[in-house]
Structure formats: C-alpha cells, structure tokens
Amino acid sequence: MSANYWTSSQRNKWQFSRQELRDARSSVIKLEVQLYGNESTMKYDINMRIYLHQLIIKLGRKLNLRQIILSTAEVYLTRFFVKVSIREINIYLLVTTCIYLACKMEESPQHIRTILSEARNCWPEFIPNDLTKLAEFEFYLIEELDCYMVVHHPYNSILEVVNVLRDGDMASRLEVSPEELQTCWSIMNDSYITDLHLLFPPHIIATGTLYLTLVLGADVRKSINNIPKTQNQRIEAFVNFLAASNIDLDEVIETIQELLTLYDAWNSYDEMYIKNGLHQMLLNMNK
Amino acid sequence: MENYRQYPYASAGQPMRVASTDFFTIGPYRRRRDQARVSVVQKYEILGYIAAGTYGKVYKARGKTKELGNGLYAIKKFKTDSKDNEVTHYTGISQSAIREMSLCKELEHRNISKLIEIILERKCIYMVFEFAEHDLLQIIHYHSQPDHKQIPEQTLKSAMYQILEGLSFLHQNWVLHRDLKPANIMVTNDGVVKIGDLGLARKFSNPLQSLYSGDKVVVTIWYRAPELLLGARHYTPAIDLWAVGCILAELLSLRPLFKGEETKMDNKKQVPFQENQVIKILEILGTPTLEKWPSLNSYPEYPHLSKISTFPSNLKAWYQSNGGSNKNCLRLLASLLEYDPAKRIDALESLDHKWFQESPKPAENIFANSPFKYPQRKIQKDDNDILGGTSQTYYNGKRAFGPYDDPRKRR
CATH class of the missing domain: 3.30.200.20 (Phosphorylase Kinase; domain 1)
Structure with missing residues (x-):
C-alpha cells in the first residue's frame, strides 16, 4: 500500500534475493551477447553505477531538486537495469527521464521543456533537442517498472530509530547528534548506488547506515581504512538496542558490508575511464 | 559522425558538438x-x-x-x-x-x-x-422517476457503510480522494460498492509542496467542503467526509444537497470566491459562527463570507421535509456536514456510528432484500x-x- 512498506509494491514486486538478482543480471548479459556479440567494454558494475549516480546529482543540482526526488529517480534507474542492458539505451536520456518521472511522483512536477533544456546544458552531445524523445522514454520506463512508482525510502525510518534510541532504557539509550544524523543522511544518499534498495527494507538500510556512522564518525569515506578497534559505550548501547529489536541482524550486516565495498571501490573510481568508454559506445550506436 | 552538428556558439575556441535530433535514444x-x-x-x-x-x-x-x-x-x-x-x-x-x-x-x-x-x-x-454495472448517480436517477419512490433504507445504509470502509482504507494509506460524488461511486452487479476515479487522488503524507499549490481546482463544486470554498491552503481527509455527507443527503432526497452555480475563473487567473455555492450551504446549515468554528476568520475568503446575510440552521427541517425520520441517520449527516474540519467526524469513527449498529444492519450486498432492479449501464x-x-x-x-x-x- 502507499503508506505502508510491508504491503507495498516495493516489497511485493520489486524486492529480490541475491540469487534472483544474479539470475536477472545474467539474463541481461545473455541478451547483450545476443545483440552485440561478446566484445563488451562497458559493464554495469560499481564504477558505472557511481558514474550514473553523479549524473543524477548533476542534473538534480541544476534543477534545484530535493534529495528525495533524486533518490526516487535512482531507484527507477536501478530497477530499469535489472531488466535492460546499458547498451540498449542512451543512459544520459534515461537519467533525465528517471528524474522527470520522479518529480511528478514526488509532487514537484517540472515542465518537460525545463528538464530537457537543463539536461542539454549538462550533456549537449548526448541529449537530442526533441522533447518527444524524452516523453517516449517515459512511456517505456513506466512500462518496464510495470507501473509501480511509489518508492519507500530510509529517510523516515532513521528518524524513527533515532527517537527509539533517545527514549530507550539505560542499556540502549543513545543520543544521536544532528551532525551524526547528517552523516547518516549522506551515507543513505550514497546507498542508492548499490543494490541495497532492491534487497532490503528501508529500516534495514537506515540501521546499517547509523551503525557505520557511529563506528566511523563523520568522515566515513576517509576512515574506512582504519576502523577503530575499540568499542565505545555508544556503540555498545546501539548493539544492545539491535539485540533487543526485531531487526534482522544478518541483513544489517550485509548492508554494512555492501556500503564498505562501495566506499572501497569509490577510492579507485576513475571517472574519465567510464566517461570515455560511454562516449565511444554511444558514438558507435549512432553509426 | 553525421549525428552531430557543429554548435555555432561554441565558447572556448573549440567547436562544441551537439546531439542532433536523430541521436540514438532507445x-x-x-x-x-x-x-x-x-x-x-x-x-x-x-x-x-x-x-x-x-x-x-x-x-x-x-x-x-x-x-x-x-x-x-x-x-x-x-x-x-x-x-x-x-x-x-x-x-x-x-x-x-x-x-x-x-x-x-x-x-x-x-x-x-x-x-x-x-x-x-x-x-x-x-x-x-x-x-x-451501476453507480450511485444512475441509482439516484432511477429513483427520481415519479413511480419509483425512495431508495430502500438498507440499500442506502449499506452503500454508505461501504463508501466509508473504502474511504477509511484510503485515508489509512494517506490518500485523499478529492473528487467523491455519486457518479464516482460504482456498484457491481453483486451490490458491492467500488470507489472509482482516483484521477484527483493524491498522497498527503509528507508532501514536498503545500497541497494547495499543485492544482488549484479540485472536487466538483457541489461536493466541495466549506474550508476549500473559504480558500484553505492545506487539504485534510475531512474534505472527503464532507463530500460523503453530501452523498448521503443526495441518496435521501434524490437531489444534490447544495446545487450551487460555479463562478468561472476570470481573466486574471485568480481563483474566484464561490459565493453562490456558499449561500446554498448557509441556507441549509445556517451561517457558521466563530464560536462553533474557531479558525473561521483565518481563512482567506472570510471577508467575503462575513458580507453575506446570516441564515439560521435548517438541517433538521430539511431532513424531515425529505421524509427522514431516523434520528441517528440525521446525527451522522450532521457530523459529516460539520463546518469545522477539525471537528468533522472521520471515516473510521463514522463506521462505528450508532446508525450502522441499529436494524437494518449494513449488508455485504447493498441490493439485499431490495425489490428494485436497476437497468444496465448504457x-x-x-x-x-x-x-x-x-x-x-x-x-x-x-x-x-x-x-x-x-x-x-x-x-
């Protein structure tokens, strides 16, 4: 349902097990081989996903959009690539389309001309000056999403967790500072690069994010290489809270690992490599 | 390369490449x-x-x-x-x-x-x-023919109960319908009510913009709640309950309760004050007072309202002259048509209303025990x-x- 994650289409139609996700991805790769043969340089891997994430942020900033719209757009993008190959479509137009649709879904509609012209400012070489192309892509995007467009995010879940922690009993009482909440927020924004939103409920992602923040402090991305060995009292309180809750700890641990993997990969992320590869690929598509 | 053209206003000395309209998309x-x-x-x-x-x-x-x-x-x-x-x-x-x-x-x-x-x-x-196969408007029309009498009490009560069940579900999911009217309330062959046409519906949890700014015209004017007529900026589920009250009255009397004439928007694109619609409401419910509706004078259109002459409350007389005799039904009607949206009964509460607990009880099939056979949809x-x-x-x-x-x- 639209207010409740547990009865939502997100849980019932767009959540996968790891195995299901692997199967879906290998079907897409089979499709690619059928279409273009084996010589593939560009892959839908974590580097590509960081690049796509940056594209969404770039257009979102130009349009002055709220973060939740961008997160919804990125969920659409991730769902789309469960079934479609990056080599079948123009990813710059796809990113634009996801944002266009997410604006409407999050009740902040932007005129199609505004979106198109900002997208052309960002990527003039790849966005044709033809709004029917964007409108056409919207149709196919919605069809691929099977018209399920309501998305549940962890942003509200984290506030609930923080409230419970503040009002908890002695062993699990914990005051989360506004700075820490801000860090959680930005880790959650990054989490859309990963498969987490296809795998786990929003409260799991929120919980994993909070754990990472408590352990690593404000500058998560810098400190992942020297994780402190000693547990402080606050982390103990959080662990007590987790133990007493019904939250699935295995899923929280998987979430934390996925995020650490992401930040690790980010350290060796090479934007120019992806950019040039994509440009070459799109030029070839036009031959 | 033919899919690019030279961009004539390139800045940094180098010609910039711009995608042509037939550039690869999907x-x-x-x-x-x-x-x-x-x-x-x-x-x-x-x-x-x-x-x-x-x-x-x-x-x-x-x-x-x-x-x-x-x-x-x-x-x-x-x-x-x-x-x-x-x-x-x-x-x-x-x-x-x-x-x-x-x-x-x-x-x-x-x-x-x-x-x-x-x-x-x-x-x-x-x-x-x-x-x-049916909808409430069609059923109302059928009964308005001279020889067809009133809608049977059980049909009417069952329909109301099911509307409120559907609406309560929508509201629990943070969805406002915003366009409830007899034509949008469908009824299947087996007498099950189906609320239809969610074209104006929207979520009201955590909206990014105030609900008012999205689209200025909602709800067919006859079923429009008084707070909207007075220019309320934020919608609440109470607007749907007002419309349900209007539907109940229409099922009883077979005529729209507040059949106002819509003032069209002028050239300046300002949303006009719907004076005629407001007068229709005042004629039956009486002029609202600050005592009963404390936030009344904070609505943008309040100055317009205070210029209209005052009317006494007439709902009970209206009810009786339309053949109503059940006190609990009148009470529910009055709670749904409560002026102050903060005091208006909500969907969940109204399902527990006394009227639904007394005989005849609401039925799963609103046509149960009814002698009427309604025509098929044209x-x-x-x-x-x-x-x-x-x-x-x-x-x-x-x-x-x-x-x-x-x-x-x-x-």
Whole structure:
C-alpha cells in the first residue's frame, strides 16, 4: 500500500534475493551477447553505477531538486537495469527521464521543456533537442517498472530509530547528534548506488547506515581504512538496542558490508575511464 | 559522425558538438519491447464505450484470454498524445495520470475499484478495471422517476457503510480522494460498492509542496467542503467526509444537497470566491459562527463570507421535509456536514456510528432484500475502435473541467 512498506509494491514486486538478482543480471548479459556479440567494454558494475549516480546529482543540482526526488529517480534507474542492458539505451536520456518521472511522483512536477533544456546544458552531445524523445522514454520506463512508482525510502525510518534510541532504557539509550544524523543522511544518499534498495527494507538500510556512522564518525569515506578497534559505550548501547529489536541482524550486516565495498571501490573510481568508454559506445550506436 | 552538428556558439575556441535530433535514444530497446508486448485488443474484445471526457474515454470490454475468463472490464483510455496532421506525438504523461496509475497499483480493497492491469501501447495508456454495472448517480436517477419512490433504507445504509470502509482504507494509506460524488461511486452487479476515479487522488503524507499549490481546482463544486470554498491552503481527509455527507443527503432526497452555480475563473487567473455555492450551504446549515468554528476568520475568503446575510440552521427541517425520520441517520449527516474540519467526524469513527449498529444492519450486498432492479449501464456502440479512438468525441465529453485537464493549455 502507499503508506505502508510491508504491503507495498516495493516489497511485493520489486524486492529480490541475491540469487534472483544474479539470475536477472545474467539474463541481461545473455541478451547483450545476443545483440552485440561478446566484445563488451562497458559493464554495469560499481564504477558505472557511481558514474550514473553523479549524473543524477548533476542534473538534480541544476534543477534545484530535493534529495528525495533524486533518490526516487535512482531507484527507477536501478530497477530499469535489472531488466535492460546499458547498451540498449542512451543512459544520459534515461537519467533525465528517471528524474522527470520522479518529480511528478514526488509532487514537484517540472515542465518537460525545463528538464530537457537543463539536461542539454549538462550533456549537449548526448541529449537530442526533441522533447518527444524524452516523453517516449517515459512511456517505456513506466512500462518496464510495470507501473509501480511509489518508492519507500530510509529517510523516515532513521528518524524513527533515532527517537527509539533517545527514549530507550539505560542499556540502549543513545543520543544521536544532528551532525551524526547528517552523516547518516549522506551515507543513505550514497546507498542508492548499490543494490541495497532492491534487497532490503528501508529500516534495514537506515540501521546499517547509523551503525557505520557511529563506528566511523563523520568522515566515513576517509576512515574506512582504519576502523577503530575499540568499542565505545555508544556503540555498545546501539548493539544492545539491535539485540533487543526485531531487526534482522544478518541483513544489517550485509548492508554494512555492501556500503564498505562501495566506499572501497569509490577510492579507485576513475571517472574519465567510464566517461570515455560511454562516449565511444554511444558514438558507435549512432553509426 | 553525421549525428552531430557543429554548435555555432561554441565558447572556448573549440567547436562544441551537439546531439542532433536523430541521436540514438532507445532504438534497440524499443524494438525488443514492442515485439514482446501483447496488444490491448488481443486481450480484450471492445463492446462499446461508457463515457467520454477531456481525460479520454472509458470502454466496456470482455476478456479474451484464459486468465481474464469471460469477465467484463472497464478500460479507461487516457488521451496522452497531441495530434497535428494526423501524426501523434508523445508529450509527457500528465501528473494526474501518473497519480492514478501509481496509486491504483498500490491500493487494493474490496470497496475500491479494482485495477486489473495497465497497458502502455502506441502512445496511449489503457487502465483496465473490473467492470461495475451501476453507480450511485444512475441509482439516484432511477429513483427520481415519479413511480419509483425512495431508495430502500438498507440499500442506502449499506452503500454508505461501504463508501466509508473504502474511504477509511484510503485515508489509512494517506490518500485523499478529492473528487467523491455519486457518479464516482460504482456498484457491481453483486451490490458491492467500488470507489472509482482516483484521477484527483493524491498522497498527503509528507508532501514536498503545500497541497494547495499543485492544482488549484479540485472536487466538483457541489461536493466541495466549506474550508476549500473559504480558500484553505492545506487539504485534510475531512474534505472527503464532507463530500460523503453530501452523498448521503443526495441518496435521501434524490437531489444534490447544495446545487450551487460555479463562478468561472476570470481573466486574471485568480481563483474566484464561490459565493453562490456558499449561500446554498448557509441556507441549509445556517451561517457558521466563530464560536462553533474557531479558525473561521483565518481563512482567506472570510471577508467575503462575513458580507453575506446570516441564515439560521435548517438541517433538521430539511431532513424531515425529505421524509427522514431516523434520528441517528440525521446525527451522522450532521457530523459529516460539520463546518469545522477539525471537528468533522472521520471515516473510521463514522463506521462505528450508532446508525450502522441499529436494524437494518449494513449488508455485504447493498441490493439485499431490495425489490428494485436497476437497468444496465448504457453503452455507445458507435465506437469500439479503442486503438484509433477518433479525437472528436474527447472534446464533446460532459466531464467538462475545461482547460484544467488539458495539459497543453496549462503551460
């Protein structure tokens, strides 16, 4: 349902097990081989996903959009690539389309001309000056999403967790500072690069994010290489809270690992490599 | 390279490359999808159309595949394309279509019109719903004929109960309907109420913009809550309960309770004060007072209201002159038509109302024990070409919201 994650289409139609996700991805790769043969340089891997994430942020900033719209757009993008190959479509137009649709879904509609012209400012070489192309892509995007467009995010879940922690009993009482909440927020924004939103409920992602923040402090991305060995009292309180809750700890641990993997990969992320590869690929598509 | 052209205003000394209009977008993907898609006409046999409006057209259809059985369906076709010289173009899907599609996909309840599937085909959107043979407007019309008398109490009470069950479900899911009226309350052959047409519905949890700024005209004016008429900026679920009160009164008297004349928007695009509609309400409910509605003077249109002469409350007399005698039914009506939205009864509360606990109790089938047999929904057989669907009829539809739901004029 639209207010409740547990009865939502997100849980019932767009959540996968790891195995299901692997199967879906290998079907897409089979499709690619059928279409273009084996010589593939560009892959839908974590580097590509960081690049796509940056594209969404770039257009979102130009349009002055709220973060939740961008997160919804990125969920659409991730769902789309469960079934479609990056080599079948123009990813710059796809990113634009996801944002266009997410604006409407999050009740902040932007005129199609505004979106198109900002997208052309960002990527003039790849966005044709033809709004029917964007409108056409919207149709196919919605069809691929099977018209399920309501998305549940962890942003509200984290506030609930923080409230419970503040009002908890002695062993699990914990005051989360506004700075820490801000860090959680930005880790959650990054989490859309990963498969987490296809795998786990929003409260799991929120919980994993909070754990990472408590352990690593404000500058998560810098400190992942020297994780402190000693547990402080606050982390103990959080662990007590987790133990007493019904939250699935295995899923929280998987979430934390996925995020650490992401930040690790980010350290060796090479934007120019992806950019040039994509440009070459799109030029070839036009031959 | 022919897909690029030189950009004439390149700045940094180097010529900039700009994508031409035939630059690669979704070619290979589109081919693959188009081949896999099953057409709406392969799945459904179109029997004719039920209604037409500026939004598009609703067709009656019979299922052709095994899964669809031999069942009846209502297919709502949205007009999403613009035509010039007989070539259709994609123009972007209207926000109301996006809302209706996304909400219908999430919501499932016995008293909400059930969505079977959505088909996107040839630049059009087809929403397939289960077919409902009747609606409350049609039932009201049937009873307004001279020899047909009132709607039986059990039918009326059961219909009200089921409307409130459906509405309570919507509100628990943070969805406002915003356009409840007899024509939007469907009833199936088995007497089950189905709230339909979520085209104006929207979520009210955590909206990014104030609900007012999105779209200024909602709810057919006769069913519009007083706080909206007074210029309220934020909607609450209470607006739907007001409309339910108007529907209850209409089922009792077989006439719209507050049949005001709509003041059209002037050239300055300012939303006008609906004075005539407000007077219709005052005539029956009396002039609202600050004592009973403390926030009254904070509404933008309050100055207009205070200029209208005062009326005494007349609801009880109205009720009795329309043949009403049950006290609890009148109490529920008065709680639904409570002026102050903060005091108005909510959907969950009204389901527990005394009226529903006394005999006759609400039934699963609103036609149970009723001697009446309502006619089938009329269909127009002159157009069953759902794919073509000539554009002419769209504009002659009676659902005349005028320019508001034509996306091209809104810009």
